[in-house]
Amino acid sequence: MDVKVIPAEKWKRYIEVSVPATEVESEFNTALRRYQKQVQIHGFRKGKAPVHFVKQLYGEAIRQETIDDMVPKILEQARTQNDLHTVGPVSVEDMKYDEKDGLNFRAAVEVAPEIELRQYKGLEFEKVIYDIDDQDVNDTLEDLREQRATTRPIDGGEVQDGHLVLVDLQKIDAAGFPIVGDKMENQRFFASATEDFTKPLIGAKVGDIRRTSFTERRPDGTAAEQPTHYQFTVKEITEKVLPPLDEAFAAEFKFQTLDEMKNDVQAHLLRQAEQRSREQLRREIVDELLKVNAFELPEKMAETYAEKFFERIKEQFAGMPEETIKSESRAAAFRRLRWEFLRERIVAAENIAVSDDEIRDYVIQLAFASKEDPQRLVNRTMNDADKREKLREDLLEAKTLQLLEGQMQLRERHAPFKERGQQRIITV
Numbered sequence: 001m002d003v004k005v006i007p008a009e010k011w012k013r014y015i016e017v018s019v020p021a022t023e024v025e026s027e028f029n030t031a032l033r034r035y036q037k038q039v040q041i042h043g044f045r046k047g048k049a050p051v052h053f054v055k056q057l058y059g060e061a062i063r064q065e066t067i068d069d070m071v072p073k074i075l076e077q078a079r080t081q082n083d084l085h086t087v088g089p090v091s092v093e094d095m096k097y098d099e100k101d102g103l104n105f106r107a108a109v110e111v112a113p114e115i116e117l118r119q120y121k122g123l124e125f126e127k128v129i130y131d132i133d134d135q136d137v138n139d140t141l142e143d144l145r146e147q148r149a150t151t152r153p154i155d156g157g158e159v160q161d162g163h164l165v166l167v168d169l170q171k172i173d174a175a176g177f178p179i180v181g182d183k184m185e186n187q188r189f190f191a192s193a194t195e196d197f198t199k200p201l202i203g204a205k206v207g208d209i210r211r212t213s214f215t216e217r218r219p220d221g222t223a224a225e226q227p228t229h230y231q232f233t234v235k236e237i238t239e240k241v242l243p244p245l246d247e248a249f250a251a252e253f254k255f256q257t258l259d260e261m262k263n264d265v266q267a268h269l270l271r272q273a274e275q276r277s278r279e280q281l282r283r284e285i286v287d288e289l290l291k292v293n294a295f296e297l298p299e300k301m302a303e304t305y306a307e308k309f310f311e312r313i314k315e316q317f318a319g320m321p322e323e324t325i326k327s328e329s330r331a332a333a334f335r336r337l338r339w340e341f342l343r344e345r346i347v348a349a350e351n352i353a354v355s356d357d358e359i360r361d362y363v364i365q366l367a368f369a370s371k372e373d374p375q376r377l378v379n380r381t382m383n384d385a386d387k388r389e390k391l392r393e394d395l396l397e398a399k400t401l402q403l404l405e406g407q408m409q410l411r412e413r414h415a416p417f418k419e420r421g422q423q424r425i426i427t428v
Contacts, residue, residue, distance in 0.1 A: 001079045011110045011298040013086075015078050019070070021102040035062055067095075067103060085112040088301025096249055110298035115345045119292050127281045130273035130417045132266060140265050141245060148252065151238040159204045159237055161193040166236035167201075172229045176211065186235070197345045202231060208234045266379060269417065276420045280403045285408060286339050293342055302337060304363040309333035343400055350403060354395045359388060 001023065002217060006014040032055055041049040041057065055062075071092060079086055087107045095105035128210065159165055171182035191201040200210040212225040243249050247258055255261040310329045317325050346352075363381045367374040381387050 003074075003081070005078070005082045005084065008108075010296070011087075012115060013084065013109050013111055015075060015084075015107045015109060017074055017078065017103070017105055017107070019074065019103040021097075021099050024063075024067065024097065024103050025099070027070060028063050031062050031069075032059070034285060041356075065300060067097060070103070071105070071107075075109075084109070086110065087298055088304055108394065110301050113295045113298065113341060115293060115295050115342060117293060117345055117349060119347055120289055120291070120404065122409060123285075123288060123292070124206050124409045124411070125281060125284055125288070127303075127410045127412050128277055128420075129412050129414045130277055130420050132269045132273055132417050136269055137262055137266050138418045140269060144253070145245060145249070147241045148249070149240045149242050152241055154237040154239055157237065158192045159201045159234070160239075161191060162240065164238045164240060165191050165198075165201050165204075165232075165234060166187050166238075168233040168235065170231045170233070172211070172231050173302045174226075174229060175240045176229075176231075178231070199269050201234070204232070204234050210234070210307050273420070275418055278405075280420075281410075282405060285401070285404055287335075289404075290335070290338055290343060291320070294342070295338070297334065297337055297341075300333060305337050306330045306333040309336075328401070343397070346404070347396065347400060350400075351401055352396065354399060356382070356388075359391055359399050360396060362391065385423065 001020070002018040006016060008014055028255065032051060036049065036051050036054045037047045039049060039054055039058070040046040041053055044050075044053075075090060078084070088110045091108040093106045093108060094303070095103075097103045138300065140331050154163065167187055169184045169187045171179045173179060181427060188199070188350070189198050191198045193199055193202055197212055197214045200212045210232045212232065213229045215227045215327050217390075245258070250256075250258045250261040250340040253261060255264065306329070310326055313329055314325050360378055360382065364374045367377040381391065
């Protein structure tokens with residue numbers, strides 16, 4: 001077998017392969033004998049038909065299957081012998097076979113980018129420390145009260161700011177005439193004196209009809225030229241009733257006292273603040289390292305990766321416009337792919353590894369946290385190759401980021417917890 005690797009533009013390589021006919025025919029004859037034992041031909045018992053009968057009936061299909069099986073093995077051998085770190089899909093071109101010249105084909109592949117580590121230590125970063133105060137604790141307790149809120153009807157009263165109003169919503173034209181077939185019954189809205197759409201409900205009673213309008217947004221984000229008009233028919237008015245913040249409320253969440261609940265909320269917020277601070281810093285470290293150690297991605301591999309990533313996550317964001325999801329997921333996928341390549345170089349440079357013992361220790365911690373049987377969870381994880389390697393990858397990521405964080409020059413800045421901000425829609 002003759003194999004040549006021919007460099008092409010950027011990450012592309014051509015692997016030209018020539019396999020003598022004798023090698024192909026040897027594999028073909030092996031496959032033919034295997035089929036002879038399995039096939040049943042009319043007039044013969046199963047596995048007893050002469051080889052030449054099987055060859056006459058199925059020879060071409062078996063030879064093609066043999067070649068199809070040989071090609072991936074040949075390419076894998078070519079990668080190993082030529083130290084090719086190929087990535088992404090392989091495109092096999094110009095495949096030909098005949099009994100004189102043998103099997104000849106060319107495969108187009110992309111190889112991993114060669115990354116020169118310019119700098120990944122000693123960079124300066126600002127680490128934001130989010131401080132928790134009494135107001136943060138009170139806000140969380142208020143959110144919990146909102147979750148346990150009940151409603152009670154307002155009989156004979158008027159809609160006030162904050163009331164929950166049950167209405168039939170009818171779309172109307174500019175003159176006030178109903179648009180047939182565009183009515184939504186039993187819709188609930190919180191009436192707000194500061195929100196244009198529901199503001200007309202303020203002061204209404206059950207049975208009243210009020211009109212409202214708002215300007216719709218097109219899929220591209222621009223405003224429609226004309227407002228859309230609706231008509232409310234008020235059917236029911238209710239108000240929200242929050243439970244008192246007392247010992248009984250704390251008992252609903254399995255706390256002995258309200259003070260114990262407040263202390264637990266504060267501890268939970270501190271963990272949230274620390275996690276947000278750490279995630280933000282590590283994201284900034286990765287972004288800066290990708291900037292300092294810039295490189296381009298293999299095109300086909302990157303596009304395939306982005307498409308698969310989009311297909312995997314699109315259902316999680318079903319309410320968003322598909323183009324927005326594609327744009328966000330594409331950027332996130334490319335960033336993740338570039339970081340995986342860069343992290344691989346850093347891992348090699350720093351000799352970072354995750355042992356099976358480290359995986360077991362981590363699984364045991366997970367078991368105690370989730371109150372599962374540790375040995376059972378360890379066995380289930382370590383005996384599942386996919387789960388084990390996925391966990392090894394996650395721990396390798398954490399280990400690498402922890403090492404990088406310790407090698408940077410950090411200056412701390414304190415900020416209120418409420419300023420922790422929002423992340424991008426789709427992050428990896």
